[in-house]
Structure formats: C-alpha cells, structure tokens
Amino acid sequence: MTNPQSAPVLKVVDLSLRYLTRGGAVKAVQDVSFELAEGQALGLVGESGCGKTSVANCLMRLLPDNAQLVAGQVLIDGQDILSLTEDKIREYRWQQIAMVFQAAMNALDPVYKVGQQVVEAIEAHGVEATVSLARERVARLFRMVGLDPALMDRYPHEFSGGMRQRAVIAMALACDPRVIIADEPTTALDVIVQDRILRELKGIQQQLHMAVIYISHDIAVIAEVTDRIGVMYAGRLVEYGATEDVFRAPLHPYTAALMGSFPSIAGEKRVLANLSGEPPNLIDPPPGCPFHPRCIHATEVCRQEIPPRVQRGSQWADCWHPLEESAVPESVEAGEV
Amino acid sequence: MTGYLVRRAGQMVLTLFLIITVAFFLVQAQPGDYASFYALNPDLPPDVREQIRASFGLDKPLWEQYLIHLKNTVTGNFGVSFGHFPRPVMDVLIERVPRTAVLFLTATVFSFYIGFFLGKAIAWRRGGVLEYTATISGATLFTVFTPAFALMMIWIFSFRLGWLPVGKFLDPLVWRHADVTANHVFGQMLLTAFLFTVFAFLVLWALRKTGRVALARWAGPLIAVGAVVVLLLWSISSVGGLALDILKHMVLPIVTLTLISFAGTMLLTRNSMLETVREDYVMAARAKGLPEKQVRDRHAARNALLPVVTSLVYSLIFAIDGSVIIEVVFSWPGTGLTLLQAVRTEDLPLVMGAMVFIGLFSLLAHVIVDILYVYLDPRIRYQ
Numbered sequence: 001m002t003n004p005q006s007a008p009v010l011k012v013v014d015l016s017l018r019y020l021t022r023g024g025a026v027k028a029v030q031d032v033s034f035e036l037a038e039g040q041a042l043g044l045v046g047e048s049g050c051g052k053t054s055v056a057n058c059l060m061r062l063l064p065d066n067a068q069l070v071a072g073q074v075l076i077d078g079q080d081i082l083s084l085t086e087d088k089i090r091e092y093r094w095q096q097i098a099m100v101f102q103a104a105m106n107a108l109d110p111v112y113k114v115g116q117q118v119v120e121a122i123e124a125h126g127v128e129a130t131v132s133l134a135r136e137r138v139a140r141l142f143r144m145v146g147l148d149p150a151l152m153d154r155y156p157h158e159f160s161g162g163m164r165q166r167a168v169i170a171m172a173l174a175c176d177p178r179v180i181i182a183d184e185p186t187t188a189l190d191v192i193v194q195d196r197i198l199r200e201l202k203g204i205q206q207q208l209h210m211a212v213i214y215i216s217h218d219i220a221v222i223a224e225v226t227d228r229i230g231v232m233y234a235g236r237l238v239e240y241g242a243t244e245d246v247f248r249a250p251l252h253p254y255t256a257a258l259m260g261s262f263p264s265i266a267g268e269k270r271v272l273a274n275l276s277g278e279p280p281n282l283i284d285p286p287p288g289c290p291f292h293p294r295c296i297h298a299t300e301v302c303r304q305e306i307p308p309r310v311q312r313g314s315q316w317a318d319c320w321h322p323l324e325e326s327a328v329p330e331s332v333e334a335g336e337v
Numbered sequence: 338m339t340g341y342l343v344r345r346a347g348q349m350v351l352t353l354f355l356i357i358t359v360a361f362f363l364v365q366a367q368p369g370d371y372a373s374f375y376a377l378n379p380d381l382p383p384d385v386r387e388q389i390r391a392s393f394g395l396d397k398p399l400w401e402q403y404l405i406h407l408k409n410t411v412t413g414n415f416g417v418s419f420g421h422f423p424r425p426v427m428d429v430l431i432e433r434v435p436r437t438a439v440l441f442l443t444a445t446v447f448s449f450y451i452g453f454f455l456g457k458a459i460a461w462r463r464g465g466v467l468e469y470t471a472t473i474s475g476a477t478l479f480t481v482f483t484p485a486f487a488l489m490m491i492w493i494f495s496f497r498l499g500w501l502p503v504g505k506f507l508d509p510l511v512w513r514h515a516d517v518t519a520n521h522v523f524g525q526m527l528l529t530a531f532l533f534t535v536f537a538f539l540v541l542w543a544l545r546k547t548g549r550v551a552l553a554r555w556a557g558p559l560i561a562v563g564a565v566v567v568l569l570l571w572s573i574s575s576v577g578g579l580a581l582d583i584l585k586h587m588v589l590p591i592v593t594l595t596l597i598s599f600a601g602t603m604l605l606t607r608n609s610m611l612e613t614v615r616e617d618y619v620m621a622a623r624a625k626g627l628p629e630k631q632v633r634d635r636h637a638a639r640n641a642l643l644p645v646v647t648s649l650v651y652s653l654i655f656a657i658d659g660s661v662i663i664e665v666v667f668s669w670p671g672t673g674l675t676l677l678q679a680v681r682t683e684d685l686p687l688v689m690g691a692m693v694f695i696g697l698f699s700l701l702a703h704v705i706v707d708i709l710y711v712y713l714d715p716r717i718r719y720q
Contacts, residue, residue: 090627107621120622124627171621
C-alpha cells in the first residue's frame with residue numbers, strides 16, 4: 001500500500017507549539033516530525049490532551065490566539081505554510097489541506113442548507129465558475145460519500161448523525177485537497193456506522209489517491225485504515241512506523257498499553273489492561289521520559305534522562321527499555337502502576 | 338403554519354379584549370371625569386350640570402358605559418375626542434401615530450444597525466480600543482437620565498451651535514405661506530420612504546436570484562443611485578423645502594434616541610456572538626478558507642442574530658407608543674404626548690382609542706417576529 005518512490009506531499013519538521021496560559025506555557029507539541037506521501041494514510045493516536053488535535057490545527061494553521069509556534073516547519077510540496085501570509089493561507093486551506101471535523105454534529109452551520117455550505121467552500125476558492133456548476137459538483141460529492149444528492153437542500157438538523165458525518169466528508173472533498181485530516185471522524189457514531197464510514201473513506205482515499213491523516217484515541221480504529229501509525233504522548237511522537245509492524249510488536253510500553261486497553265472482537269477473551277494515571281501536566285512535564293510515572297518498566301534512568309531513539313526496521317520509538325518483539329500486548333496485563 | 342396563525346389570531350382577539358377592559362376601568366378609576374371640569378363651575382345650575390354629564394354619556398352606570406364602548410370599538414367606531422372636539426378619535430390618531438412611528442422606527446433601525454455592527458466588531462476582536470470605547474460610552478448613554486440627556490442635546494445643538502431646531506414638528510414661519518397641510522407633505526414623505534424600501538429589497542432580491550456573485554456587488558451602487566434620484570425629485574418639487582423643514586425637526590430626536598438605545602443591542606449582540614464564535618461551524622468556515630469577513634458575518638453573526646431579534650419586539654412596540662419623555666422634551670406631537678394629554682384631561686375616547694391602537698400594533702409586532710424566526714432559524718417550525 002505504501003508507495004515509497006512518490007515524493008512526500010506533506011512534511012512536518014520538528015514542530016513545537018505551546019499555549020500561553022495564566023498558569024504558564026503549555027508545551028502542547030514538541031519536536032514532532034513525520035512525512036506523508038500521496039495516497040498514504042497516517043494515523044495519530046494517543047489519549048486526550050496529548051497534542052493530536054494541536055498538530056492538526058497547526059497543519060490547518062487554525063490556532064487560537066494564545067498559541068505560539070516555537071519551532072518547526074510544515075511543508076506542502078516544499079512550501080512552508082507556517083510562513084504564509086493570512087491571505088495566502090486562506091487559499092491554501094481546503095485546496096491543499098481539508099479537514100473532517102471532530103464532532104461533525106457541530107461542524108455544520110444550523111442555519112444554512114447542507115449543500116449550500118459545500119457550495120460556499122467551492123465558491124471561496126473559485127473552483128467552479130457558476131453556482132449551478134458548483135451544485136453539480138456537490139451532487140457528485142454527495143453520491144461519492146453515499147448521500148442522495150436531493151439532500152443538498154436540507155438543513156443539518158434534518159440529517160442523522162451518520163448522514164452529517166458523510167456530509168462533512170463530502171465538504172472536505174469539495175476542492176480536491178491533497179491532504180485530508182480526519183480528526184476523530186467517527187467517534188460520535190455507533191460502531192456499525194463507524195465501521196462503514198471508515199471503510200468508505202478509505203475507498204475514496206484510494207480512488208482519489210489522497211494523503212489522509214487519521215486522528216483518534218482508538219488505536220484499533222486507526223489500525224484498520226492506515227499504512228503508518230504515530231503514537232503521541234505528552235505532545236511528543238513517541239513511536240512511529242508501519243501500522244502492521246507497530247501492531248505486531250510495539251516498541252514503546254505506551255503503545256502496548258494503548259493496544260491493551262481496547263477490546264478485540266476477534267481475539268481471545270482477556271482482561272482489559274488498564275492504563276492507570278493521567279497524561280502529565282504539560283506546563284511542567286516530568287523530567288526524562290514523559291511516560292515514566294505511568295510506565296511499569298521505568299527505572300532510574302527513565303526519570304532523569306530523555307530516552308534515545310530505538311530503530312527496528314521501519315519502526316522507531318523513544319524509549320530506554322523498548323519492548324522485545326515477543327512482548328505482545330498480553331504483557332501489559334500485569335500493568336499495575 | 339395556517340393553523341398556527343388562526344390560533345394566534347384567536348389569542349390576539351382575547352388579549353385585545355383584556356387590554357380594552359383593563360384600560361377602560363383603569364381610566365374610570367381616576368377620580369372625576371371629563372364633565373367635572375364644567376360640573377364644578379358654581380355658576381352653573383344643577384340641572385345644567387346633569388345635562389352636561391348626560392351629553393357625554395357619563396351619567397349612565399359604569400357597566401352600561403363599558404358595554405356601549407365595547408360595542409362601538411368592535412364595530413370600528415372610536416367616537417369623538419372630548420378634548421379635540423369635534424374631531425373623531427380616529428382622525429387624531431391617524432395624524433399622530435405616523436409621526437411617532439416614523440421617528441421611533443427610524444431611531445430603532447439606526448440603533449439596531451449601529452448596535453449590531455459594533456457588537457459583532459467588538460466580539461470579533463476582543464480587548465481592542467474599540468471594545469472599551471464602545472462599551473463604556475454605550476453603557477453610559479444607556480443608563481443616563483433621559484430628560485437630562487435630551488435637554489443637553491438641545492442645549493448643544495440648538496442653542497449653542499444653532500444647527501437644528503429646538504423642538505416641535507415644524508417651523509410655522511416656513512409654513513406660513515404654504516398651500517398644503519403638514520399632514521399631506523408628511524404623508525407623501527412616508528409614501529416615498531415606503532416605496533424606496535420596497536425598491537431596495539427588490540433590487541437585493543432580484544440580484545441574489547441571478548445566482549452570480551459578481552452581479553450581487555452592484556446592489557449597493559444601484560440602491561445609492563435610486564436614493565439620489567429620489568432626493569433630486571424631492572428637491573425640485575414645490576414642497577421640497579417644507580419636507581426639509583420636517584426632516585430638520587426629526588434629526589435631533591432621532592439622534593438622541595439612537596444614542597441612548599444602541600448599547601442594548603450592542604451588548605446583546607456581543608454576548609450572543611461570544612458564544613457563536615466558539616462554535617465548531619465557525620472554525621469549519623475558517624478552515625474552508627472563507628474570507629474572515631464572511632466567517633464573521635455569514636456564520637458567527639448570523640447565528641448570534643436570534644436573541645437580538647427577540648429584543649427587537651420590544652423596540653417595535655416602543656416605536657408605536659413612543660416614549661412620553663422624548664416626545665415631551667422635544668414637543669413632538671406623537672402618540673406618547675397625545676396619550677399623556679388625554680389621560681390628564683380624562684379624554685376617555687381618545688385614551689381608549691390610543692390604547693387599542695398600541696395594543697393592536699404590539700400584538701402584530703409579536704406575530705411578525707414569530708414569523709421572522711422561521712426564516713432566521715430553520716429549526717423553528719410552528720404547527
């Protein structure tokens with residue numbers, strides 16, 4: 001599925017972001033780097049508050065006023081979008097990178113017809129010359145995501161949750177973006193609809209040869225649709241690699257813990273591992289490895305020094321005590337911190 | 338919708354009946370009546386006093402007076418004003434209500450426009466100089482003692498600067514040789530304003546219907562051309578100078594009213610919009626690459642409009658009964674001033690006529706706003 005010879009369409013280099021608050025600077029994203037080629041799907045996983053959505057907002061450059069970019073570049077076809085002017089960024093949004101929003105319920109404006117909200121995006125970028133052409137385009141998009149084009153002239157409150165999610169996907173596709181960020185695309189839906197929509201999204205991605213970044217707290221959902229996976233903890237990318245490798249043999253104890261905390265329908269019945277504790281306070285993160293207070297393998301060195309990068313094939317992790325290849329998720333069952 | 342409107346009409350009839358009943362007995366509860374002014378004259382013999390009372394119909398028992406009054410009101414007969422004898426109540430009201438309506442409608446439109454515009458601007462860019470200036474001056478004007486402020490405006494602009502007339506509806510010196518009545522000229526001005534508003538809406542509607550963004554930009558200039566043509570026609574007409582005199586008299590009350598009332602809309606819009614700017618669809622609109630102005634106006638401000646429209650109901654009622662204070666200070670012969678005089682002199686038919694008018698318009702304003710809601714928020718439907 002990966003296509004190594006195509007040049008990366010998106011390149012994130014050493015991205016660091018913090019939010020200035022009364023309590024101090026919250027280091028929301030630290031030294032995050034990854035690449036994404038055309039037609040590739042990357043998954044970013046982690047608990048709430050570990051910086052996934054902040055990374056997404058950086059890519060869209062949709063940051064709140066108190067956000068401060070400390071360092072880093074976001075390159076699309078070699079163009080650093082973090083240095084663009086307000087006017088340029090507006091052209092870049094939706095045409096280069098579009099977003100399927102977290103909580104699609106609220107991403108549609110209640111007072112406009114759904115079709116009109118997609119037309120609006122098409123008009124803003126001058127993708128189609130007239131309103132009727134734009135409407136035809138919306139009809140095509142609706143059919144692509146499995147919605148009846150007649151629903152264009154309905155209001156969001158007349159849609160079911162699944163229909164809204166499809167509409168939001170259609171909206172993201174409106175200007176043929178090169179990259180789509182799907183931020184918790186299906187979290188609010190029931191499991192069956194969730195699965196169907198994810199599969200359709202994957203089909204569309206392969207058909208249009210787009211690059212997609214999936215963001216979720218649910219590593220199982222991500223695993224089904226991505227080629228690569230990045231695990232985030234405390235604003236850092238702590239493990240990265242081909243999805244199958246990471247899934248087969250995670251290097252970082254945090255990844256293993258995340259995998260252990262979701263039930264598997266197909267696998268054998270087992271007690272779910274419970275990752276106790278909470279992600280650290282990012283105003284004053286713990287020294288050394290940020291995961292050490294919750295890690296069952298933590299030793300003195302973890303508490304004091306930043307862990308080194310361990311490489312294994314396509315996969316790497318920042319850890320002092322990477323798990324062995326045989327150390328499958330069962331090992332976290334004993335996890336009591 | 339039709340069923341809803343029928344039910345609303347039924348409710349309106351009932352409410353109006355209650356207004357008439359309560360108002361009638363309230364006025365009657367005042368000590369004395371219109372005939373007492375004559376009846377207390379010691380030079381009149383007792384049978385003449387009784388005759389005067391009988392001629393006003395005030396000798397009948399209260400319930401009988403009430404029933405007669407109710408019957409007449411239902412049949413559309415508002416009677417003859419005691420104080421403006423022999424003018425019918427309807428005649429007095431038809432002269433006075435438009436004067437108040439024009440003054441207060443204009444002021445309401447201005448204060449809503451300014452309030453909404455400022456409110457969305459300060460909600461969009463928080464913490465700027467504009468926010469502090471607008472909030473502090475708006476709140477000060479909103480809470481200032483109205484008569485004092487109105488008198489201060491008159492003192493500055495009429496006495497000190499001499500730019501505008503002191504008060505009243507027109508300047509008798511200008512009208513001395515006029516061969517038309519003020520009501521006639523004012524009626525024509527109202528007609529012009531109404532036709533121009535219709536024209537402006539038609540232009541906006543027609544250009545939007547074409548569905549081309551480039552054409553919609555011409556709406557502003559086109560309406561401006563229309564306004565220039567109207568003004569030119571008026572200035573060459575024979576009554577242009579007279580109309581200008583009336584307009585001059587309107588400026589100061591309108592400016593004063595706008596200044597003391599815009600802050601309400603402004604703060605309401607600001608608070609409402611501070612909530613909508615945090616909504617996901619506003620973020621989505623920005624992510625779609627829409628220009629900031631479009632994100633603000635079409636999404637954030639548009640959704641913040643609903644509570645603002647609710648407050649418009651009260652302002653619309655204000656536009657019919659006027660503000661007694663403003664009308665007294667500016668000697669503006671409108672409904673408020675008329676009602677006050679009628680109550681003081683116990684001019685029963687005029688009080689009742691004015692109350693019915695005000696009641697009817699307030700009820701209509703509520704219905705209009707309820708219907709407007711359906712267009713503003715597609716989630717609202719009436720069964």
